[in-house]
Amino acid sequence: MAVSNSDNNNNSFSNSATQPLILSCIDGSHYTGAVCDYSAWLADSLGAPLKLLHNIERSEVPAVTDFTGSIGLGSQEELLEELTALEQQRAQLLVKQGKLMLQAARTRVEAAGVGQVMSCQRHDSLPESVVELEDSIRVLVLGIRGEEHADSDQGLGAQLETVVRALHKPILVVNREFQPPKRIMLAYDGSEAARKALSLVAESPLFRQMSCHLVNVGPADVAEKLLAQASAELDTAGLAVTASHLEGNPVEALIAYQSEHQIDLTVMGAFSHNRLRDLLMGSITAKMLLKTRQPLLLLR
Secondary structure: OOOOOEEEEOOOHHHHOOOOEEEEEOOOOOOHHHHHHHHHHHHHHHOOOEEEEEEOOHHHOOOOOOOOOOOOOOOHHHHHHHHHHHHHHHHHHHHHHHHHHHHHHHHHHHHOOOOOEEEEEEOOOHHHHHHHOHHHEEEEEEEOOOHHHOOOOOOOOOOHHHHHHHOOOOEEEEOOOOOOOOEEEEEOOOOHHHHHHHHHHHHOHHHOOOEEEEEEEOOHHHHHHHHHHHHHHHHHOOOEEEEEEEOOOHHHHHHHHHHHOOOOEEEEEOOOOOHHHHHHHOOHHHHHHHHOOOOEEEEO
16 A cells, blocks of 8 residues: 655645744654654744654555465465455554654644644655755754664664764754753864854854853864864854863763763764764764763754
8 A cells, every 4th residue: 555645734834835844753662752842842942833754664564465376276366355455454554553643742742832833744764754855944853763662772763874964954863851951062073064063053042041061072282272263153142151171082071071061962063974984983973872861963
């Protein structure tokens, strides 16, 4: 059974096309509630519409199988018809299950005060969906693990890195229950992605009332220059900034700083453009996603 991509909106998506939206990925995992809450917080803080997205992966929808060679001639036609009906029924149940998830999510975000809410169910992979919708996205929100890892508290979602690498918009990765952020940490190394993160923090109204901890892990002479330049930009934007040079292993130093200063949200550049380097040296982004207990706002 083919399941078509569809939007179910109180407000037409086309009418909101000129206003970038918060795209919230709903999949039924135990992070779904927190994803809804962080999405509602973003939508309210930024005055942006919110779109709830549920994907039915192609692999989830069974294809009718040809059992011609393994079913007796007398019963072949009847059994094939029954199998086809069962597979179609399962596909219909997946669609219904997704719509129920979307309705529950919609009720939750509307109760949180979000006025413009849309919902969408698509029959493709999450990376395919977000790439197609990229031009309309202001921030993407998703859980660190999806439904396929619902019983695990370790590892990353199977599609998370693919999504982060594919999308050139801010991505909020949720890994805990919602807590309104009051203190953010901006990990700054001067890279292109880090400069994008710096610009986002400086320009977005989202961070105006938050304490900003600007940190760099690296050689002291390089860190001093980078922190001075970034601090000046944040000061000009009117943010309260605490700049710190950290030493040691980058991931361990950042995690320790998060804990010591009770950081609620970390903002950082995501992955390098060199996949081989990430493979050989190990991606700091992936290690942070694995070890941090605070949400990450990633930019590429």
